[in-house]
Amino acid sequence: MKFPSKTEAKTEIYSFFQKQSFNSDELKKIKRLAMKYNIKLGPYKKSFCKKCMTQLRGQIRIDKHYKMVVCANCGYQNKVIINR
Numbered sequence: 471m472k473f474p475s476k477t478e479a480k481t482e483i484y485s486f487f488q489k490q491s492f493n494s495d496e497l498k499k500i501k502r503l504a505m506k507y508n509i510k511l512g513p514y515k516k517s518f519c520k521k522c523m524t525q526l527r528g529q530i531r532i533d534k535h536y537k538m539v540v541c542a543n544c545g546y547q548n549k550v551i552i553n554r
């Protein structure tokens with residue numbers, strides 16, 4: 471995959487996260503692309519498991535300071551800090 475500009479790479483990445491489902495291979499490709507163009511994933515980081523790179527679906531636990539999503543695939547606890 472080669473993209474002539476950062477803008478096009480960004481478009482590709484953002485449209486990827488609009489999809490209803492994706493697998494870990496696709497995600498790895500997108501992450502590589504983001505790294506290459508130094509594009510921040512920002513809020514999209516929350517949509518996949520940090521450990522197994524699959525789409526994050528699972529039990530959500532909310533604490534005072536963070537939200538925890540237990541990955542249904544590998545059981546890893548993904549912490550998301552809540553500021554307010």
Ligand SMILES: [Zn+2]
Nearest residue numbers: 519522541544
């Ligand atoms: Zn996982």
